[in-house]
Amino acid sequence: MYWLVPAASGDLPTWQRAAAAAAAAGMTIAKFAAAALTQKMASGxxxxxxxxxxxxxxxxxxxxxxxxxxxxxxxxxxxxxxxxxxxxxxxxxxxxxxxxxxxxxxxxxxxxxxxxxxxxxxxxxxxxxxxxxxxxxxxxxxxxxxxxxxxxxxxxxx
Known part of the structure; x- marks a missing residue:
């Protein structure tokens, strides 16, 4: 199994924004990402x-x-x-x-x-x-x- 390390992949700002948005929504990053993906897939x-x-x-x-x-x-x-x-x-x-x-x-x-x-x-x-x-x-x-x-x-x- 491979794990992506945000700092190593250059995506740290994206993860920081995701963490802030998830916290504002009262969710973990994993739940926030899953909800965003579900919404994206439902959009057609x-x-x-x-x-x-x-x-x-x-x-x-x-x-x-x-x-x-x-x-x-x-x-x-x-x-x-x-x-x-x-x-x-x-x-x-x-x-x-x-x-x-x-x-x-x-x-x-x-x-x-x-x-x-x-x-x-x-x-x-x-x-x-x-x-x-x-x-x-x-x-x-x-x-x-x-x-x-x-x-x-x-x-x-x-």
């Missing part, structure tokens, strides 16, 4: 990958969950008529593991675009004039957030 977070070009093409990844899942083919008829017009973009909105909001704009020919916001309200304001993002997409994200908050309130860790 997954690894999301986006191919961006800033300034070179690359794939970026982050943990989170979709509030608005990108559709594979939003409006094929409009795509055929206007391959780079607003209707040819597919919108995805995700909440990141750190509680931020990622707007992902997918295109079948162009490089995807990724923007990150601190709140859904910031995302909404930033996309008001962007024809590629419909107000319904942002409203669907808000509804999904409400649903997730209600689910979390009803979650029993038993």
């Amino acid at each position: 977070d997954t690894l999301i990958s986006v191919q961006v070009k800033d300034p070179r093409p690359r794939t970026v990844r982050f943990h989170g969950h979709w509030l608005v899942e990108p559709e594979s083919a939003r409006d094929a008829a409009r795509d055929a008529l206007d391959p780079v017009g607003p209707g040819s973009w597919t919108v995805g909105i995700a909440e990141t593991a750190r509680g931020r909001f990622a707007l992902v704009l997918y295109h079948y020919e162009l490089t995807d675009e990724l923007s990150v916001f601190d709140s859904l309200e910031q995302l909404s304001v930033a996309t008001e004039t962007d024809e590629r993002v419909e107000s319904e997409d942002v409203e669907r994200a808000r509804e999904e957030m409400r649903r997730r908050q209600e689910d979390a309130a009803n979650y029993l860790d038993i």
